[in-house]
Amino acid sequence: MAPDPVGSGGRLRVLAEDGGPASPVQGVPDLAAEVARREALERPRWVWAATDEVYPWLLDRAAVRPARCHDVKLVESLLLGQEARHRRPRSLGAAWARLHDRPEPPDAPEPGADDQPVLFAADRHHLPPGTDLLDALVAVHAAQLRRIADGPHPERMRLLCAAESAGALAALEMGREGLPWSAAVHDELLTGLLGPRPAAGARPAVLGEMTLRLQELLGRPVNPDSPAQMLPAFARVGVPLHSTRSYELRSVDHPAAALFLRYKELSRIHAAHGWAWRESWVRGGRFRPEYVVGGVVSGRWATRGGGALQIPRLLRSAVVADPGYRLVVADAGQLEPRVLAAMSGDKGLARAAAAGDLYAALAQDAFGGDRPRAKIGLLAAMYGQTSGEAGQLLAVMRRRFPAALALVESAARTGEAGGIVRSQLGRTSPAPSAERFFAEGGEGGDGGADPGDAASPDRRAARSWGRFTRNFVIQASASDWALAMLAALRRRLAEIGPAPRLVFFQHDEVIVHTPLDLAPRVEAAVTAAGEEARRLVFGPTPVPIPLQTHAVECYADAK
Known part of the structure; x- marks a missing residue:
């Protein structure tokens, strides 16, 4: 499918099993409505250039949630890796250029939250002037299917491409839904840890007091945020350090080391998840991160700011379910x-x-x-x-x-x-x-x-x-399992109904926000999804990969 650069229309084409055209191009005046209609009747696998470009457009116009898709950009990245060409551009335009033995354009910048529909135009994908976007999409998709079939383990790669594409759908949905976040609890936690909110650019009171105490213990004025000052200061009191990393400080028997460790922990919270962070990332009682699927070479996700994958334990009390809801928190221990x-x-x-x-x-x-x-x-x-x-x-x-x-x-x-x-x-x-x-x-x-x-x-x-x-x-194999589990869980939650929503995912942990009465069904869905992923990824292995689930009002209560 290809949305028009402006307006709400677009074009669709049915594809055969080999990716070739199986119908004429169909223009529709309201593409989102047509996608919703076909999704309800047929549940096809949608093929598009990039989920992070197309899916927000669909959600804005029809709130339709496709069950399956083939994300050309993500699949291209996987296939380039299979072919030992990691460093090649992965956009639709680059894939089309390789297919036609032309110079490869660089990838376009990642889309931002405020991008307009112009990002569907051919120039967004660096296609040559006059190249039809839908024709290019069909040709590249068909070539990708051939490359998958010609690879060393086609069935495994098909599963990986499907799971990676499903992960892209889930990532956009979780960013839109958001993780429930209580500003009042967050304020209380920050004030208890750091003191009252300071003026912009100033240290919180607790960090200021810790700085003075560190200077007393080290015998000279120092800036705890400057390793260049802290290393010689420790050396002067007989504690030579190679770095100010936490693991090295934990091995030091000096009161300044323990205090400095605590300073670093609280300073990190203030910088990464303090008041300014909340103003940037929490809207309408929800923390709304921007996930980057496959952002790490191992297949783990990354985020475009916000620190979604590193919520400190000290602040998990701020993640609170809505009244009448629960957070079903599940993690795969010892994954x-x-x-x-x-x-x-x-x-x-x-x-x-x-x-x-x-x-x-x-x-x-x-x-x-x-x-x-x-x-x-x-x-x-x-x-x-x-x-x-x-x-x-x-x-x-x-x-x-x-x-x-x-x-x-x-x-x-x-x-x-x-x-x-x-x-x-x-x-x-x-x-x-x-x-x-x-x-x-x-x-x-x-x-x-x-x-x-x-x-x-x-x-x-x-x-x-x-x-x-x-x-x-x-x-990377753990990421394979986690993505397959996430895709299976997303499908099973849709079967339960629209109310349970995925709101968080990181490596080996997932959170579903669900009405209280559906929490037992959601826990069962999580367990079944984990078992399905184990069978799909590893086959008939006797090794269990259990997901421990907890239905709680507050994220902190799940640990």
């Missing part, structure tokens, strides 16, 4: 270790995953009941840590869970050699650029090592990329 177990087929790790608390079962199986050591060992396997205790525990993991370790270490070696790895459904890691890779000496490897070893800088750089690919196969 990435379970994904590793499912992908690798490691029988020992699968047994631990089936026991409930994976780390506790792992501890009983291989680490003498010591759960913290078991967790360190498994994280070392997934992230390539080899120094200190992690290296010793990694050796235990390698002996007891050989299939799991073989999977991640093979991915690490591939990355060190400059190769690419793929998720369960086929999302592909970017390769280091040729210039960077050859400069860094990527060639073969032993599965990753810490960058602080005695190897040459070139070797350490190659190992660093190996650690990236080691975790990519797990994190």
Whole structure:
């Protein structure tokens, strides 16, 4: 479908299974109304250039919520990755140019909330003058279907493209619906943490008091927001630091370190989720972020500001359901270790995953009941840590869970050699650029090592990329499952009715805002969606990926 550049009309064309035209072009005076009519009768898969361009237009005019779509821009990005061409433009115009062996135009800027319908015009997609937008869309879509069919695992890639496109629909809907947010509770929390709201540009009272106390402990005036001042100040009191990162400060036995950690936490809340943030992002009692589907190479989402994916625990009390409603909060605990177990087929790790608390079962199986050591060992396997205790525990993991370790270490070696790895459904890691890779000496490897070893800088750089690919196969496959779960849940919620609405999603967690009487059905839908995604993505694996659900009035009560 292709909306007209102005007005409410547009053009439609029915497509065959192979993507070719199956009907003449049909012009309609009210495209949104026609989409709503066909959606109710046929529930087709709509093909359009980009969901973030077309879907807001539909929602504004008819509030229609299509069940399925094929987002050409997102699918192009996935296929470029499959073909090891990550850095190529992914717009409709670029895809059309590649199809006709023409120079590729750069991608247009991402659309903003106030963009007008002109963004549907051919020049928005950098098509040559005189090129028909609908013809270009049909041709590129058909070519994409052929590329999917010619890939190494067509069925998996079809599922990934469908899930990615469904995620784009959900992302726009969640941004429109918004996460319920109580300004009164938010004010109370901020005042309790930071003191009264300060004047613009001034530090809150609590941060000002903490600054004075830090200066007393360090024996000189310092600006806590300046690492260049804090590092020498700590050195003068006998605490040498490499950085002011929180993990390093936690290892320091000095009262200024603990105070500085608390300062950093509160300062971050003030900057990222304080009063000014609320004025920018909370409207009508709803936090309305702008999600970016596939914003991270692993398939995780990002946001265009607003910090939707990092709501601090201290502020979750401000997320409050409307009267008569509940928040059904669901999260998949220990997702990435379970994904590793499912992908690798490691029988020992699968047994631990089936026991409930994976780390506790792992501890009983291989680490003498010591759960913290078991967790360190498994994280070392997934992230390539080899120094200190992690290296010793990694050796235990390698002996007891050989299939799991073989999977991640093979991915690490591939990355060190400059190769690419793929998720369960086929999302592909970017390769280091040729210039960077050859400069860094990527060639073969032993599965990753810490960058602080005695190897040459070139070797350490190659190992660093190996650690990236080691975790990519797990994190990207977790994203595969999460997107499939989100698509299944969106469909199941639509079957319940219009009232339950998805309002939040991040990596392994989802929130549905629902009338109280429908909360049990929503919880059942969440559980079923998680199980459906497990079967679709990983097949007949014995590894469970449970979603724990909580129906609560306040987000903070779910943890």
